[in-house]
Amino acid sequence: MKLAVVGGGSTYTPELIDGFARLRDALPVGELVLVDPDAGRLELVGGLARRILARQGHPATVTTTSDLDAGVADADAVLLQLRVGGQAARQQDETWPLECGCLGQETTGAGGLAKALRTVPVVLDIAERVRRTNPDAWIIDFTNPVGIVTRALLKAGHKAVGLCNVAIGLQRKFAALLGLPPGRIHLDHVGLNHLTWEFGVREGGPDGPDLLPDLLAGHGDAVAADLRLPRAVLDRLGVVPSYYLRYFYAHDEVVRELGGKPSRAAEVAAMERELLGMYGDPALDRKPELLARRGGAFYSEAAVDLAAALLGDGGSPVQVVNTLNNGTLPFLPDDAVVEVQARVGRAGPVPLAVPRLDPLYAGLVAGVSAYEDLALEAALRGGRERVFRALLAHPLVGQFDLAEQLTDRLLAHNKEHLAWI
Template structure:
């Protein structure tokens, strides 16, 4: 079994290398190939990976290259984890919307659309090469914005599924609250990528979410950075990303007053790269837990094991709605629990959702459709259409201002600009 990691020079990659090694029995990989055009950084990451594998008994081979086409030969899975333009463009995504009084965030609002505009064409080019050189391979997309990127891949007919670590993070959080093991807990995870709710928490056949909310709403609120009153009112647990909707003005003030997440991530990445360059380091450093993407390798291995193995499992994935949420079109892409096995993905029945949640999901899903259209076909008018449809923007003057700024900031990455 051969796994190709596109974006292999990411500071996330040692997390993957470690996870693939630790879970080798459930996913018996023969070879992992890291692909990235940033050759100096790629060699640094690969060197760190080699030391980790030697320390852990080397259960698989590790190679690295800048040649995607050469790497794809015989690939079973192609995992995509790229950031077009690097952290500099992320900093722009987080800053330019603030000047118009809008949330600045890399996957939500105007910043999220900017990232999609840069990313979707590049991912589709990668996928076209996968289709030519490894036509039987699965594409697993971890590149944000995952829902939009996955929809673009599926619209082009690629064998793709999107993956995010929010669901597994919440599973482990609930397990800690219940003082049990994560595999004893399954939450009813439902919504869109970075717009999800935990509508139930099953522990040994009982939905314990009402009890958890009644007794631990402060802890839950702290975990998702929202007031406990929001959790109590909803009777569900929204993801961290819902703070941009439920607490918009407070978050906007925080973003205007404080350092950006991009600045923090750049500091962490410099620290990580220093660790990776140290020839004595052969274990993933603590700083990696602050980078984001916690439990990324766990979710990736579990998903790939079900996709490729003889058994099946339940995983929170991004895939075609296909009737799972009856208030959305079948071609929409949602994020929810699905039974995955034998190359098939089927969403499990979803809990009943209140009208306020259904409405917000439908609104953002409509925006995502327009975002894919703008990213694939280009043009200022399509950018304005997508921004006008986003519930955090929705005003003509703002949509026009943000469209012009988005195009200006990203012109080197937009073939049509």
């Protein structure tokens, strides 16, 4: 089996390689191709990848290339994990919205729109080249904003599934709190990418007993602290929101916090410099502990599970993925992309039925989904007015003058990445 990783020079990649090595029985990879335009990073990451596999006795070969067409040729699956503009662009996304009193974040709000505008055209070009070179390959998208990017891929007719590590991260945390193996925990995970709630924590499978009341009663303080939300919020909702919901439920508090400390982009850039220095050490043959602070925890397990289900008979039968709504949430269009549980096999994911959402959650999902539709239109067709409309529709913006200010700043900071400007 051959897998190609586009954005293979990312500091995330050793996490992925470690998962391939540990979980070889689920996904028998014979060849890994790391594709990246940055030859220097590729050399460092590729060298560590080979040492990780060798240390664990994995027979797969690792090749590196800046030639996308050659890298994806004959691949069974192509994983996308790229960042257009790098950490410098992320730094801008997290900074200029704060000048308007709005959230500065790389996937949510105005910064997330900027990232979508930069990313969607690049990803669609990559996907089209994959289709020309290897039309049978699955595309697994880990590139943010995952919901919008996956929607763009599916709208263009590509064999694509979106992947996020939020669900698997919560699964592992809940399992540890409840003293159960992670495989015994099944989440009733419903919403959009980075806008989800856990409506049930079931033991054994989708139809198992719901442990959510016990989790909140016995470990509510720990869960709330991890989400950085008051315990009372969880008690009143009776569900567990993802940590991205804090940007909605405590927006002004988050803006005050972000305005008084270095950006996450600056922290990550410093970590990346340190990690790349470590990767160059020929004695290093395992992922360093610092990588856990970089983000993307359990990404490798989720990626292996998804690829194994799409490409063969392995993988969990039910997984949380980003895929077409197709009636799963009846108040959304069928071509919206939702993040829900699905049965995954060679033909792709089929979402499981979900209970009717309370208007408290359905209203926010509908609003953000409408924004994502407008954001994709702006990414595909360009134009200042389309950017403005997307921002005006976003629940965290929603004011005419504010949307105008944010539009001006977004365009000013992204001239080098948006050809239509």
